[in-house]
Amino acid sequence: MRVAVTGTPGTGKTTATELLASDFEVVHLNEVIREQELTTGHDDERDTLVADLDAVESWLGDREDVVVESHLAHEFDADRVVVLRCAPDVIERRLRERGESAESARENAESEALDVILGHAVQNHGEDSVYEIETTDRSPESVAAAIEAVIAGEREPSAGTVDYTDYL
Secondary structure (H helix, E strand, C coil): CEEEEEECCCCCHHHHHHCCCCCCEEEEHHHHHHHCCCEEEEECCCCEEEECHHHHHHHHCCCCCEEEECCCHHHCCCCEEEEEECCHHHHHHHHHHCCCCHHHHHHHHHHHHCCHHHHHHHHHHCHHHEEEEECCCCCHHHHHHHHHHHHCCCCCCCCCCCCCHHHC
16 A cells, blocks of 8 residues: 655654654655656756656655655555645744745745645545645644554545635
């Protein structure tokens, strides 16, 4: 089985997946993209690498019993897709604390409020494969436990349960 853990930057994907007690391999896709140079160039406006999605898909191959973690994870084949959600103002603060520009932090916060990643995940995988986990007031350990419940099949799909439109 392949599980994608995705969400807007700042929702806690990397932190939570590092705490998983599952036997599944955890692939931090952003690291792989950098290390394997699976890019098509650099976006100067956003000061970020542009992932070569075909190259990433090829690199992933037919890996099984894996958790793929990245804000891009929902773009690839997966049996279950976990979308971590977090209050936009918290995302904005976290990203600023990481050194992101105010513009980038605000853009990501607005994307979260507009359900951009959730929408893509549902479009690519269907509602029956998408599991939203609200992370704003949860510990990383609690988020990891919720992901483990998805992996174990102990949680029902839950797309569309989080709403941040009041941020807009």
